[in-house]
Amino acid sequence: MRYTTIQGRTVSALCLGAMQFGSTTDAATSAALLDRFVEAGGTFVDTADCYQFWVEGGQGHESETFLGGWRRERGVTDEVVVATKLGAQPTVPGAGLEAQEGLSAKAVATAAERSRARLGVDTLDLLYAHREDPRTPIEETIGAFAELVARGEVRELGMSNHRTWRLERARAAAEANGWPRPRVLQYRYSYLQPRHDAALESSGHMHVTPELLDFVRAEEAAGREHALVAYTPLLTGAYIRPDRPLEYAYDHPGTAARLAALDEVAAEAGATRNQVVLAWLMDHEPRVVPLVGVSSLAQLDEALEATDLTLTAEQHSRLTAAH
Template identity: 40%
Template sequence: MRTIELGTTGEQVSRIALGAMPMGTIADEQTSVALLDRYVSDGGGFIDTADCYSWWWAKGTDGGQSEELLGRWFARTGNRDRVFLSTKGTARIRDVHKAWPEGATEADWGYARPNYVGASAAVLRDSLDASLRRLQTDHIDLYYVHVDDRSTPLEETLATLASFVAEGKVRYLGWSNVRTWRLERIRQLCAANGWPAPVALQQEHSYLTPRSGLDSASIVDAEQADYLREHPDLALVAYSPVLKGIYDMSDADREAHYLWQGNYAGEQARAQVAAVREVAADLGVKPSQVVLAWLLAQESPRVVPLLGTARVSRYEEAAAALSLDLGPDHLATLGAARS
């Protein structure tokens, strides 16, 4: 598998990262291990998880299943030194039981989102130490603030993160689900205080542009893309790069999908889907593979797609995009639909 530099750190990471969110919950041990083994055998070495993965698929728990499974896999295989490991803190729920009303079969995200544990010094330290125990490792290669916390002074959060780096528990820092103005403030404070600045930004990012008027701290918009182009030291790790498969769906299924309805629906997005399908038909591949190839072809900002699957077949399909070369005409067709 090809590699790419993480920002301007000099660190080489796999061109496609593997997300471990479903591992240990909706993906059982055998299925998860088969995928991890396959990814590493292909030369992959960038694995992403979080301490909250995945309480919403395991009622009565507050997460940790993904990290625990990865820890067992590391212990059994000895692969820890072959993996650039990222995990995240701050997005556990203060009282996870309240996110499951009596008799509910699905978690109440309306309760959950305003009740994340946050990024205070005490919470971050407890979260990191618990992640290290579950993952059976002495350090995290890339540690993210999972959900930006405006209730805690940034100085407190950043000083605590800096201490993790000084102690050798964390090598690099990142941020996720954050607005551009906050990123700039974070960078300014790090520069002023000599603290290590984030080197990675993990956001939802795909070929489709967000619909006009969308207000989201989690999706790369035009302003954030411009900011990343001006700051190449900040790597973009794109979660949901194929938007849960909506590019490959029928028109009816896509139009009914919650991601489409909430974040992308509109005539421009329909034109973009049509362009992707045109290129896919010309190349004889799936639209989602074209999208991944397009992301991999971007130079400014450069993108590391994060594949969140636990099926070997889905991984194989996505990994095929690494060898899919989009020609100038294909890139022009896709670029014109986004302009």
């Protein structure tokens, strides 16, 4: 297992996504996946307070509730960092993201309390603003997050699926008021790059853009480091499964060139496409923590083996340059 640091705290360089745990992935399999991940040295798990409200019978708290039960049963405490997100849970049963709770001060305080109760913790390790709330000034949200940190209810703050200008506005608000700034960013990212003028099929997804990467690099140069966590790094199986075609946004000439380079490096390394993608991300600049969602032990083992794969500098450069 590789390791990295998130603002001084050591975590596994691979994050396990628990979105389906306790719902579309049954309890026994979910527990087995978490156990295998931890046995292999994994210490970073991701969830949200809305997972998975969109499946039949889903209420939106299944993943957090399952993780809380697993932590109690296994006696897991601070050795596993559990990140959660708030703001996207619908306020109306059966509704979608158009009815999200949002990021008002009241919504943030209420949702954080619910998450602490479900996960069975006094302090949330890492709390993200899940997605943008155009109705609430970002200053109100960051102020509410700062209060949670001041009360000892949250250790580290993050933002997910926000446009870069909102990240800058959040940074400015934190600096102006002496608040802790969100230092962990979670976005969709993989080796294949989509056209940014074509919408992704998942309306809630926001992809890493060149502007976002430039923002992270500029912030680091100014002494304000961020950790970038990348969800959907394996494109829901599209790299290796013929029954999972790539989305329309990836239908451009650069995709063929990148896949050719990917296959070359995979053959040289004796690895799968998925493993090379994860290794490329783990060696990325700026640094990236890939967040993988799995539903079987075989899928998890493939991802775990990628943490032992080290690409040469030439291989990494060749992959990056392909377009």
